[in-house]
Amino acid sequence: MMRSTDSSAHATRPVLLLGAGSRPYREHLLQRISAVHPVVLMDSEPSTWATPYLRREVTVDLADTEALAVAVKQLISTPLAGAEVVLSSDEPEAVEADYRVIRALEREDLYRGGRP
Incomplete structure (x- = not known):
């Protein structure tokens, strides 16, 4: 299921967030990030x-x-191409998910991390 909330005021590359995490600990961060980047949440x-x-x-x-992997491939054909950052919550399984998403984006040459 993909649900869009369009926000055309954002001109920068999107941030992919894996897992929203807990509101008391994450809302202020998400609020600040979304003020400068469009945010795509996978959860x-x-x-x-x-x-x-x-x-x-x-x-x-x-x-x-x-x-x-299927979800990432679906996103690759959307404005996610050229994502600025991949973030996750602090749960241990989310770190593994971060790695899998980054590898999938790298295979499609859509994410280079710190590499030129």
């Missing part, structure tokens, strides 16, 4: 609080490598 459940800060939200099981 296992639809967000109950982050929607006002998102350009797009994708519901996908972050622990399912195959489903995550």
Whole structure:
């Protein structure tokens, strides 16, 4: 399921956020990031609080490598191409999901991280 909240005021490259995390700990960060970058959230459940800060939200099981790869490939054909940053919440499984998303973007030559 892909849900879009269009926010054409954002002119910078998008930020891909894996997992919204807990509102008390994450909302102020998401609010600040979304003020300068469009935010695409990928999470296992639809967000109950982050929607006002998102350009797009994708519901996908972050622990399912195959489903995550499919979701990333779907996003590659959207304005995510050239994503600025990939972030996650601090849960250990989210770090692994970050790695899988980065590798998928690198394979498509759409994310280079710190490399030229």
